Amino acid sequence: MTSYFAGIDVGSTMTKVVILNQGIVASVIGPTGPEHRRLANRVMDEALNKAQIGFEAVTYVVSTGYGRINVPFADKQFTEIACQARGIASLFPRARTIIDIGGQDVKAIKIDATGRTIDFVMNDKCAAGTGRFIEVIADALGVGLDEVGELSLQSHHPAKISNICTIYAQQEVAASLAEGVPISDLLAGVHQSLAERINTMVNRLRVEDAVIVTGGGAKNRGLLKALSEQLGHEILVPEEPLITGAFGAALLGKEIVEKARQTRTLLQTKQRILEEIEIQ
């Protein structure tokens, strides 16, 4: 019988589910609302339908993300740090630095050659430096979130955004727009400002190649360009950067079960040997 393992990542903006056996069989991304428990059930159901299996076929569920404790069907919880590290180490064996740019926080994780976390830093005190910063600015400029990255790449003279506070930066951008500064220059400036803040935080760790960026921020090519320039390192991005935490969670669940099975087999073998000795 095939064993399935599920990882569910309840982030501030999106909830992600990955179901795997030997590889990923289904993944679903849905918006996180105020009702974490109900939403976790719904996104999980969607993933199970996609994988064409019932919940009973799932051997182990690991939840992660800031809403991880609100997943009633999870067998175990891990933080996003452990799950991102596990997921990325599996996808990029050369990875040593992970930067996860989420809607509410930014995390940087150092991993070693075996994919284990050796250090991390998090910014969760302020919207500045997170995906929320771009959301607010995009809204002020009347630009869709999915257009922000490409538009900023058209800039030849990035504007200087001096305010660190998201709210003040929003006002600064609106004032510059009124003065006729092109939207592309403003967005490029916003990306530079954000990249500078992320770089300052990430530099608390020693940045080593390969650098992988995940989370919603990894879908913004303008931000990636600015961040790569700031860090002085090439940046790699997973095919679907939003699900790497859920993927890592599922992998951790799979490892827990496999370890338990190995231990059980070992105990059974020991028991058999003891019985044989007794018979002799």
Place this chain on the structure above:
Amino acid sequence: MAEEVKEVKPKKRMTATRAAASIGPMVKEFITSTLQARAEGRQKLAYTFIVCHHEEILRAMDVIPIWTENFAGICGAKRDAERFLQRAESLGLSRSLCTYALCGIGFDQWREELGQMPPDAPWGGQARPDFMISSGQIICDPRSKWYQASQQFMPDVPIYNIDLPYPLFQRDQDHRDVWDYYHKYIVKQLRGLVAFLEEQTGKKMDYDRLRELVDLSDRTWNLIDETYKLRRAVPCPMGTGDAMNTMVPINFMMATEKAYDFFVDLKKELEEKIARGEGEVENERYRLMWGGGLPAWYALNDFNYFNSKGASFPVETTYRMVAPLNEMDIPETRDPIEHLAWRWLGYWTFWYDKAKKRPGSEPDVERLINWIEEYKIDGVVMHEAFSCRSWHVGLIWQLHQLAKIYKPIPIYVMGKDGKREKVYRELPSLILESDIIDITSYSEVDTRNKIDAFIETLESIRANRAA
């Protein structure tokens, strides 16, 4: 005027030692005794700051110290600082200034405006002083500016400022080449304080009594050092959570028999716990160092949260404001004022010689390295309090320096049997961010998420080593 509403009381933190549990009533008692002294008017009361090496002088002159940082900390721990902070803000002071100072200034303004204690003042409130003794050392400008601001509301209360410098660390210079100059200057400062107190109290200094009190402090310093070194034991019998209580006799009760007796009892209690193999945590899995930063006084329960994950804190740099006198290379003298000045210099230069011997090290980093090894530390936790520059500047730099020494790569060391051994020396760190008493800067959910991730990292490193 800002809304003046008391905040919700926090859940009481569990202590590991009887001694730490006895601190609350002790602090309440000395706050109450200042209020009583104010009412009776027999003794003079002085606002002042910790770490000034002047407690012996104050007590010898029968002056009762009112530790203003302590009172602000009490307001924070009782989650009752916000109304005083808001009052200071409404006076035009920025929230980004030292929140201890803001809390104290807000409280003073309110008390002076009412002519009595503000309603429901924590533990009866902070008594009005007869004079204020400020001290602007260790780059902490609120230690001189705070009382100047409070004096606006108490113009009749004089301020005396003492300046206590120490030679800065220079790798290519022996601090002993210059410390005679510093010593002369500090002695002059302390004698100036004596003259000021004589003038204020109308009494002459009893130098025999001062010598006795200095001797008592010296004995207490050595006793504290011996007591805290017991925490090297595995499992650790007392953690930093408790040390945030036991800092009270170190910082607020020095030069009293009560402080000495407290550490006699604590030492005995720790020895008994060690003999029973009893740790702060039932199953100690990780040994952490509180590597810097004042604590978030309203969130001391976070230490219990660490404990619930099997993490103990055998050592902290914060508030361990003593060093073993027998290991200090300071000249002997029977003049108590001269001795206080030497002890000051001996304390602040304690790690200089050791730091010079290690390439890339600095005194603060050297202290971390020594204690990481002596206390068998698995990881370092620091707290960046946004409103306090003097205690928090350089923390990130210290971690950078540590990271150069504790690299996540295998290195070879000489083992006990003289053979080369491969060891992994990685040392993860966690920086918590909030404030000393401003609870609006704190998120329990985010803080505990960080702690969870840190514990997972420690576990991950351990698993890697085992593999």
